[in-house]
Amino acid sequence: MAQSEITLTGRKRPLEKLIKLALFLASVLAIFVTIGIVLSMAFETWQFFQRVSVTEFLFGLEWSPQTAIRADQVGSSGSFGAVPLITGTLLISAIAMAVAAPTGLISAIYLSEYASARVRGWAKPLLEMLAGIPSVVYGFFAALVVAPFIRMTGGQLGLEVASESALAAGLVMGVMIVPLISSLSDDVLNAVPNALREASLGMGATRAETIKKVIVPAAIPGIAGSFLLAASAAIGETMIVVMAAGLAANLTANPLEAVTTVTAQIVALLTGDQEFDSAKTLSAFALGLLLFATTLMLNMIAMRIVNKYREQYD
Amino acid sequence: MTKLFTSAEAHLKARHRSEWRFRWLGRLAILFSLGFLAIMLVSITLLGKGALSRAEIALTVDLTEASTLEDVNAKKTLRNALFATFPEVTSRGEKRALLKLLSPDSGYELARQIEANPALLGQSPTLWFTASDDIDQYTKGAVDITQPENRRQLKDTTLGWVQALESRGALRSVFNTAFFTSGDSREPELAGIFSALVGSILSLTVCFALSFPLGIMAALYLEEFSKKSRWSDFIEVNINNLAAVPSIVFGLLGMAVFLNTFGLPRSSPLVGGMVLALMTLPTIIIASRAALRSVPPSIREAALGMGATGVQTTFHHVLPLALPGMLTGAIVGMARALGETAPLIMIGMVAFIVDVPNGFTDAATSLPVQIFLWADSPERGFLEKTSAAILVLLGLLIVMNLVAIVLRKKFERRF
Amino acid sequence: MSKDPIITARDVNVFYGDKQALNGISLDVPRHKVTSLIGPSGCGKSTFLRSINRMNDLVDICRVEGDIKIEGKNIYDKDVDVVALRAHVGMVFQKPNPFPKSIFENVIYGPKIHGLIKSKSDAEEIVEKSLRRAGLWKEVADRLQEPGTSLSGGQQQRLCIARAIAVQPSIILMDEPASALDPIATAVIEELIDELRAKYTIIIVTHSMQQAARVSQRTAFFHMGDLVEAGPTKELFTTPKDERTQNYISGRIG
């Protein structure tokens, strides 16, 4: 101790202090980004609500943001009811989840409980490849192949299918988020103690019974967390819906019709020429804030559930 | 007693059947996803392979009158060459159609060829020129000539000329280098991915230069210097949440802050890279922390025990050991950033970019945005360009991920 | 050896990959008695126990040779259904492993999957009977809906025993069932094992020679994958025939 006192008085090490401060600031950047997101969008959103009432935005059933050609034009402000966008987003996300939840969970079960090490070795990376492919590729494929295919098949069955149906976008999005669910669920299933597996099998339960009645129930919280994360990804997904879902703000629950989504509208509102202060431009930020708040909430809940679950089996 | 432990019982048989069904359900689930992947990749490959070739037409051009490049009126020379090849064409309408055999840029091609070989001047050489999109598609077999004339782009008269050229050996298919070396164009036969590729590289450079050092610094602070507290928990939750924020929200942030508040140049790789950096940062921090955690504490103890300060220990001993892991994480993050489209659209990188961007503040686009733009074009020629651009993008992603895997394997468990 | 054994093992070799864990084990297990398997750590006790209800099938690299007959039927025959086998040969593990479900659900799980339950009153009857037999009924009668994991370690282990006997097996295998428990809970389990002997054949692996002496009528001593000797417990402990047994029980090896 005596020795170190000498060095301490000998050198102040201001550089070290500076370095530590720099490291600290870098870690705080994440908080600034979050604050930046909230503030920038909150500011524009507040301006938007000067022009359009909150109730119209949240409960209005009609979405048609016109740009005024002349400022004094009648009806230049358009209507900004976000309900069709929200229902459209939910419809497509629900279709995606209807594809991804069973596929992802059952794939995870097969990989963690049945597959040999060899099958696992190639099937898992291939599945994860689905998550590595950029969404613009899925969007292209959805618009070019899947949507016409569904339209044609529907036509043969005598169904009226829109060329940009919610079903096509949702289906393709579902495949894209399969690996999100399967890899997280796989971790979660692997965390279930082997003792439970042995207990059940040791009583003469088949593997399927063990999985359905013991392992999956024990892993439910983690699985639910993975579903929530996937749902959040579906809600925030942009390129697939921009390319395959279109811009028709229909208020419908029919998956064969065209709907639009929050993200697709944000892109549509902010591409091309815009005056920065018009209600049309500002509405994109209000939609952005809505999107951010929703996905943030889903993620927080999901992460809390998953962490709780992890602690349980630590 | 002989039936002991056998599955003779009906109840047991039913249970085994259900076991069997469940196992097959698992296989089907995996096959469904992988089948989709296979169909998608195969169909895009089939569509995209056409972009690798390009049709050219041979024309004998009359340069006898010209002694310098300036003397040559490229357009007129080509027109005369076409009329000379098909002397039977006389009507105005047909003449106009005849000119459409060539791609609109063929004038420049003539100039370039003369420039490369001035000996052509004063001669009447036979040279090759890029054919127009319709003819390009015809040579690739994409035009169904059994269809009635009014249902296809390529009309019968033009078809007759093309077949005449073909029988004379004046129509050929060559490797389409232009696809890799030129920028966007309104004409599908001339459009290339080079400027988009450069835009992507510039954006990723900015993204890497910002997010890698910042990510490492944040990770170092959180793993090596911060004490576990509410504050560090808060930072951690923040980082985890940022990792799951939809990318389009980052685009909105970039638009509101970088463009409108700071006034940075719209459509530029600088702003694009900054937005991508914010998106990639959480990924890099999380990977870097994992890399730091894998450095055994004994190394820290050894350094600290010799009287090194915390900062010295970290920078001399811990960081070098963790760096390969951090780099692996960064490459994976970069690969994701390379595929990002929506946030770049938000900050205006959707422009029609013909020229190769020269710097970080020039207007640029990126490979995935180029794909998005082409995907919207109705011409069949763009369909194959889009698919080919996707293949290039996927190829780059595979290479990046392979590099990450090799790096991980190489530096795995060295201590 | 005893007449009419319920289990007869002949020349059982077990391999994990290339490594042989059991070398030609031949052992008869008498009906309605407690047989204990003792021996130093790693000698193959658990391996032998787990070959009796084919839990070793779950280990990919594990291979079993030789005959293990239960009621005269070789359980490694092709037509043997492991699910049916395990319903007859229950197992209790070293660490209590109740399912993260209610006490009631834990006990009823086995009967349910084996289709032994026709009505709600059936279920209640089986749960009560099994818990009574496992000596746990009094302690949990008014909290059957609470999670099994909320019980103490000793109670959890008795719940696992109740869960095993609810399937009405004829044989129960126990792998160090009391090693994770304190002395009092251990005493309760030992008493329980003694009572269960009336209806079930029990094989127990234990590291405690006192425990083997207290609960079992027969003992088999394993050493490095060999069955060194087996016989009535008293005889084995007082007049061991083999030197290795002698050394082990006097504390010189293991």
Ligand SMILES: Nc1ncnc2c1ncn2[C@@H]1O[C@H](COP(=O)(O)OP(=O)(O)OP(=O)(O)O)[C@@H](O)[C@H]1O
């Ligand atoms: N799953 C396995 N894979 C490979 N080897 C194994 C496996 N299980 C057991 N072994 C090996 O088989 C041998 C016998 O192990 P076993 O678990 O039967 O010993 P044990 O007598 O039960 O020991 P303990 O008293 O410590 O529980 C040991 O050498 C062990 O390493």
Ligand SMILES: [Mg+2]
């Ligand atoms: Mg053991």
